Amino acid sequence: MRDEATSTGNPEADRGVLLGLSYRLLGTLSDAEDAVQETYVRWYRMSPHQRQEVRSPRAWLIKTAGRIGLDMLTSARARRETYVGEWLPEPVPGDVPWNDIPGRADGEDPAVQLVQSESVSMALMVVLGTMTPAERVVFILHDVFGFTFPEVSEVVDRSPAACRQLATSARRRVRRERVGSTVAADAEEHSRIVRSFRRAWSAGDVAGLVQILDPQVTAVTDGGGVVSASIAPLRGAQDAAKFFVGALTRQPGLVIVEDQVNGQPGLVASHEGRVVAVVSLLVDGGRVVEAWAVRNPEKLVAWNHGE
Numbered sequence: 001m002r003d004e005a006t007s008t009g010n011p012e013a014d015r016g017v018l019l020g021l022s023y024r025l026l027g028t029l030s031d032a033e034d035a036v037q038e039t040y041v042r043w044y045r046m047s048p049h050q051r052q053e054v055r056s057p058r059a060w061l062i063k064t065a066g067r068i069g070l071d072m073l074t075s076a077r078a079r080r081e082t083y084v085g086e087w088l089p090e091p092v093p094g095d096v097p098w099n100d101i102p103g104r105a106d107g108e109d110p111a112v113q114l115v116q117s118e119s120v121s122m123a124l125m126v127v128l129g130t131m132t133p134a135e136r137v138v139f140i141l142h143d144v145f146g147f148t149f150p151e152v153s154e155v156v157d158r159s160p161a162a163c164r165q166l167a168t169s170a171r172r173r174v175r176r177e178r179v180g181s182t183v184a185a186d187a188e189e190h191s192r193i194v195r196s197f198r199r200a201w202s203a204g205d206v207a208g209l210v211q212i213l214d215p216q217v218t219a220v221t222d223g224g225g226v227v228s229a230s231i232a233p234l235r236g237a238q239d240a241a242k243f244f245v246g247a248l249t250r251q252p253g254l255v256i257v258e259d260q261v262n263g264q265p266g267l268v269a270s271h272e273g274r275v276v277a278v279v280s281l282l283v284d285g286g287r288v289v290e291a292w293a294v295r296n297p298e299k300l301v302a303w304n305h306g307e
Helices: 012-027 029-045 048-052 057-080 111-115 124-128 133-144 150-156 162-175 182-204 205-213 239-250
Strands: 215-221 255-261 266-269 274-284 285-296
Touching: 012 029, 012 133, 048 111, 057 150, 111 285, 124 133, 124 162, 124 182, 124 205, 124 274, 124 285, 133 150, 133 162, 150 162, 162 239, 182 239, 182 266, 182 274, 182 285, 205 215, 205 239, 215 239, 255 274
Parallel strands: 215 285
Antiparallel strands: 255 266, 266 274, 274 285
16 A cells, blocks of 8 residues: 555544445444444554654554454354344445545556455455455455555464465455456446346336346345344245245335445335335346345444434
8 A cells, every 4th residue: 555644634534434444344334333433542542642653644544443353353253153044244325435445556457446446335245244354354455455465464463475365365255256247337237137126026026027137046135133034045036036026015015216235226125214125236147146135124224314
């Protein structure tokens, strides 16, 4: 990462950057906010002289948030072993205002640019959740935020060579899960598929949904044991289509609209004025190959005006 201080000289100006980093690391806004708060506690716990000795406050803050995120990830893995059903990242509404990545040079490798552009997409967030804590921190700090492997090694307490291996392993996971298959040139097709999905779903058209879904599609729903959801992933177009259409029967009056989810077109379902589900789709070859539906109310707080 280029050695640079914050543009204003005020570390608080980097709160958005830290929130974006921490969300990518932890997968929920509440955990991300806790990590950012702890980062600033450690910054202000230093004496004024110690803070003045920090050449790049932004780099210090990001690396400290990375260490905190690593610790929180380790404990989160234990908590998720007792989670009821499938665990999905918390979906973020809108265009994700903290999606700008500091410190990257122009003219980066196209593959790196793709990772950056999709670094908060639900598709990549789901894959990040399959990584070990160390893999996830190394991948995000190096491939997304542009830290060098020697810099990352200070965060994860591994050698630069070990960090390079962790990054390679993480990239292999990303390629295997087809993240990045919907490149910028296919954004229009992605929007079209989302729109077609909404129309078929709203109409209760099982056959129409089956035509949109890949025959081997996987649909994952996250209810957290709080609301009804499929405990195991649904596999196959017919089963997935029936599940989505069944939601119309379970909650009559369900309203489904298109909206930005993690910076990409997605679907938001509301019942009696409250958001009850947020759906993200991964499109490949003109069909939906992965569908993720978050129903856990604790992960929909940001969609219900912070209630």
